[in-house]
Amino acid sequence: MPVTQIFFWGVPVIALASYFLLFIIFYMVQKDRLIKTFMFVLTALILWTASSLFMKMDLYPGVLFWNRMMVTGMILVPFSLYIFVSVFVNNLKPIRLALISIATGFAIIVNALGLVIQNPGIVLTPMVTEGGRAFSYVEFVYSMGPMAYVLYALFFFVILLTIYKSYKHVRSGQSSYGQIGLITAGLVLLFGGSLLNISPTIGRYPFDVLATLINSFLIVIAIYKFRMLELRFMVTRGLIYSALTLTVTAVYIFAAFFIQGFFNLSLEGVSRYILFLSALLLAVAFQPLYKVSGNVVEKIFYKSEYAQGQALKNFSKNISNNLDLNQITGELFDAIKMAIPTQNVLLLLKQDEKNHYELYKTSSRVFNPSFRISKDNPIVKWMEANKTSLSRQDLYSHTTFRSMWKKEQQEISELEIDVIAPIICRNELIGMILLTKKTNNSAYLQGELDLLTYLGTSSAIAIDNARLFAKTQEEAQTDSLTNLYNHRYFCRALPEEVKKAERGEIALLLLDLDFFKLYNDLYGHVEGDRALERVAAILRKNVGNRGKICRYGGEEFVILLPEHDARKAYTIAECIRTEIEYAFLESKDVTQRFLTVSIGVCAYPGGAPNSDELLRRADLAMYTAKSKGKNQTIIYSPKDPAEGSPGSPLSEKFIKPENSATIYALAAAIDAKDHYTFGHSQRVAEYSSILSREMGMDQSHQEIIREAALLHDIGKIGVPEEVLNKKGRLDDEEFEVIKKHVEICIEIIKHISSQNHIIPAVLGHHERWDGKGYPRGLAGEAIPIGARCLAVCDAFDAMVTDRPYSKGISVSLALAEIGRNIGTQFDPQIAALFIRLVNEGVIDVEEVKAKHRSHTDPKVVGQIPLSSYYAM
Template sequence: MMDSFVYIPITALCCYTFLLLAFVAAKKSKLINSFLLFLSAIILWTGGSLCMRMQLWPSLDFWYNASVLGLTLMPFAFFIFVIEFIGLRDRFFKAGYLLIVFLVNIINVLTGFFLSAPQAIIGTDEKVSFIYNVTWPVSILFAICVAITSHSLYLLFKYSKTNEIAKKQFMPIVYGVFILVVGHLALFVPLFKGFPTDILSGVCFAFCLFYALYRRRLFKLTLLVSRGSCYGIAATLSLLLFSNFISLFQAFIDTNLSNFKEHSVLIIAVFFTLATFVIYQGMKQFIDKVFTKEEIHQAENLKEFSMMVSKSLNANEILEELVDVIQKTITVKKIYVCIRNEKNDSFFMIHSTSPLDKKYFCIQEDNPIVTWLSNNEGCLLMKDFKRTVAYKSMWEEEKKQFADLKIECFVSLKDAAELVGIVLLSEKEKHSGFTYDDINFLGSVESIGSIAVRNSRLYEKAYLEARTDELTGLLNRKYFYETLHGEYEKNKGQSLALIILNIDDFKLFNQLYGNKEGDIALQMIAKIIQASVGSNGYVARYSGKEFAIILPLYDLLRAKNLAETIRLQIADMNKYNKEYRLKTLTLSGGICAIPYAASSVKELIDNADRAIYYVKRNGKNAIMTYSERDQNLGEGNVTAETLKLKENIYSDYEKTIYALTAAIDTKDHYTFDHSNNVAYYAVELAYAYGMNKETAEIIREAALLHDVGKIGIPEQILNKPGKLTPEEYEVMKGHVENSIDIIRHLPSLDYVIPAVIGHHERYDGLGYPRRIAKQDIPVSARILCIVDAFDAMVSERSYKEAYSVGHALKIIEDEAGLQFDPELAHVFVKSIKNGLIKIKQATSMEANKKIVSL
């Protein structure tokens, strides 16, 4: 006969088996594996006890020893579970406890020293009872189990001191241990004699561990209805169904299907299999509809989020996608995103689910929540955090902030180990709590979001480093041009000012105080300029000692006022140095603006550079605006004073220029006369076009030097009477580069290079040497192109007769828009016809020959 209490181990064994099936199908981890080990040990203990009470084959002693093995393995498995639960690595105690358990069981199997097998006694009612002969050695076995369990509990409590939230998570384990100990002690109480209190307490203990895992959110309850669980439950239900109806089914076959009586066992087996399959399919459909549908929805949202953020390196876009996927999946009422500021002292709210939300919320760096998220992985629930000492240490104002926003969950965003952002989730719709699925989903979003944020930060850092100057932190030259072109396109039809500031005598400053002090000065100047400009424009380090300021929507007056303020601040910069007196640094600045004094980006830069040259030539330490169109010098406003001004143009570099033109004269008298004529026409056209005296002077000097490179051209090519061959023409074209090679050795005259190098460029882009077109050609070069061609046409040369003035002007009109700038061509032709520009007397070939013979 079976023991009267055999139903208790049967019930316990079913519960353990159910849990084992559920967790076998779960995603494996070391902690889950340790729980499976514990379930295996407790199944061995309970199953051995059940088989012993049922007195199954092979013997009572065999199943008793199997039960003792499971019992002694339980504390060891519990120890493994605890060290995995708290993330501890302890190989010494693990190996030691395993060895002790192994030796205890060997000794007990061989001698029964600790606790011998019980005696089966049949009562008067023919029910079997088991009587244990308990002696003092059992206390050793009990002490070993208690010692291992106590060590496990000690590790749990020690861990709780560093992680208060974990304390709440493992408290069910402590309760389970208490129940287990009480259940085993009850075996020695006469009142419970023969009643398996130990097995009953083991069931409670197993479910306490199960609940602890659930609280830790390491699995989801739908695991209990996994495929393996479905098979087990379907088989159990079928077994129970047929165990109750098998006799009725057999009788039905015998009465109504007598022809199949011999095959009744086969028929029952087939129906049993079919019933199991039907029950399994029904359970599977129910699970898919109730549980899996939500999982598929989350997985699809997660996949979509991953794909979206993988295509973007913009932090704001990533955060928007993150907020959207959370709200779409979990349906929380509000989501707020706080990002660490540049000073790393707080987290400011920069994004929320509603654009109407006020962005006033801020979490300080020393907030306990920030500390917890920095030191731990995963999400933090406010209801868990409220039970910690850290929460109680928060300021009441901080608690009120979270309470007002109804925050219930915090999700961290990390760049490696650094916490860079916090996602705050308010309560869910219908005030439901955050489930395991929610936490698991948020963990996945956190991982993907953190990687995306990290990539965006790396990109932004690389992007910033690529576009900024390493020393000053300002835009570098490359991105200055990119920004300037971008602002030009953005502000078409509106004003765009450019300031270029050049540090005077900076080379001397470096020589006096060293390059290190020079770098410090550049950094200080950069800070002053950036602070003065603020968010009104863009500041760049234009060259080694030059800074450029782009000012959208600024006119010339506002730009000049800003530049003057900066100049004065920099002039006072070194006056307050306490260590030693440094040389005062001054600035020469040039300003130009679209559309007032330029019509393209290139003209804007060129004109600002020219304004700097004017300042440098007039004593430095000043700011000058460039006005290409001086209304007092425009057509129709020419006065006697203006004409006198044109006749008395003065240049500091006159001697140098005439020395070079004299060198040309020794080689080719025509080139010398031609250069003088071109200089006259160029200055007159510049004034007629409305340019100021400084620009006209630069154009005059460029005109005198534009053909200086012909010194290097062989005389047989210069004076060839017929048409040049292609090879000879290529040699002749080289005079432009020759001119630049000569001029570049004269730093005081380098400002004429743009005009000289471009005077053979065509407006349609077919000229030489750079084949640039339209506004890309400096306006001074476009002027030289017209007057150079005009003087060449009206002059007699060895290979042609002189054209009449009318014919030459007709050619210029025909080539307007092709070879020549159409606007300048129109002004030149009109000025010639109106007599504003006089025709210079061309020197004939015969006169040149007489000069040569003399």
């Protein structure tokens, strides 16, 4: 058969099969206005194509009838397309539609009257010889009627009007060319194909039918592409494949005819073998075609379903028994990306200790990592109540979201979040999955939203378990006070990190807080813990993500700094040291200003050959810093004299004086300076010893109080002599200077580590029972007991001793003064006991005074009240 004949028969058959296929599919879906109008288009196309085919086959009732039906179909096609496009662009104008309907009706009547096509007929051409074989072709012949050109004009006018409508819609910005371009292209093709019919020579061939076929396929693609139909939910796979088989068979048959024609073979002449062979070859050739067609069908109708199925299968498998949060969320992201064509995914997880859901992971780095959704955001409430996904449209339309803040709305809008799905575990919203736009910018389908909700729900338990596991793990390796890594973690991490740094560098800082024991003794463990938290915050701030910080124990910290040599590490260490010193210097409580840190630095491989040595040598360097006066950073060096010395008696001896000698020397120093009160410290020590003994304190405690009494005024070394020895009353400024002697005490005593234990008593000897004392304003039993003893003894001795500006008062008067201040200035029990001890002679004042006599200034006479003594 010649190619022209194959074309003549093949195109209408394939077109008809395709139209039927589409018609059946659309018949089975849930029909809305758009589908109904498209089915009207298909009906018109079927009428056109089927009539054309039946006419050529000269079926009953005859060529004339089928010709009239074919032309009716041709008239109805542009009309139905006009309606379809109007519905598609949502712009159906009733008056215009009525006019076109009238014109179409008129055209149908005119056609029925035979004024369009005249004398249609099928003729057999004379026998022709092609390739040595004789053929006679079937040809359709006709002549144009008087109204033919009017009808054509109408036909083209309606098509042009439809094209114009599409164009206008795009121009007005109501839809993109991408959305309507395919339909417009199909219409142009139809216009062109039909135009060829004007020439009876070309019109003999079904170019118009071919154009309608392509046009209808373009419409189907447009419909599918923009998700106006949920085809995959409506059509059974069996139906699709049946229809596909029919279509491919039709193509196969005509391909066979084509081959026959191509090889110029007639059925009569061909041998059985050649026929069999060609059929086999075709079958083989069509197998891939069938497969390709099958894939296309899968892609069109089941692509997302298939992808979703795969995604779910993989996801369920991969998250089961997985406790790695990062992996689980990674799987979740993969599943979402596989099943839903979204541009970006964001995962927000609930932060138990915080008041918001924090961004945990994104599929793109472009998102602001500080994006969060607060727990009282209406989105959270909605999710908790409805347990399903939410579209951006809902945010604008649902009443619940009226209470969203402007900035919350702006954030969602700026991130172009289109969908939010909940992750709910045990009725608690533990997280949210957020999707931005789809890759093709179309709207999310309900099925996709349902799937997202499903993925959120299925991952919830895994995510929750992983978080619990991570939390437990973290707790096991975290120091609960500072939230830094603990000793256990460090012991594991150090060799690992050193191993990782085999070809690189790693530095280790070992930090030890100076005077921390003193700090704890002075302010108690609660305050000590606060100081450690403060130090930890400083470490975190300075180290950031450059290294790992661990609390090694007590007041010791270690910092692992991968890719840092000793010099770089030293810089960081110095920043830390300075900031800690500064932070405590800034302290509101002046007495807390002494906490500093000594840091040892060692680096691998330059400073140590392995992890054990790295730690040991950093430790040595830290001890060297301590021995050199604390509050400094020392880089380990083999030449350092501290090598081998920490812990050895040498370094201790270097800084540790002989207790008694030092104390007496210091006491003598202040008494030498304040020579008018020579003996004051010794007398107070005598009184305190007796008092503490009578209070029932043990020997060691008595000794502490005695030593504290000896050094309680050591700070006066730092008070100018003119103030200390001023004759007459002190003014306010001078009084403030005098008050500083307590702070100076700490500055001096803290350097004698063996005497740090006396600082609480020394520091508190000017505190008052009623809280009005200085320097810390402690009250009642919050004042260390040693300090309370000293306060009574100190005041008593000051009153009974002659001073540069006053003569001492009598013992009885002094005791009366103490009695008056019981419960305000003095501890009631201690003061009462002291009075009793003096009155009973257990404390022999005269004897003590004789033993430790002071120098007095004979020129000064008069007495001063207790408040003035108290200041001193």
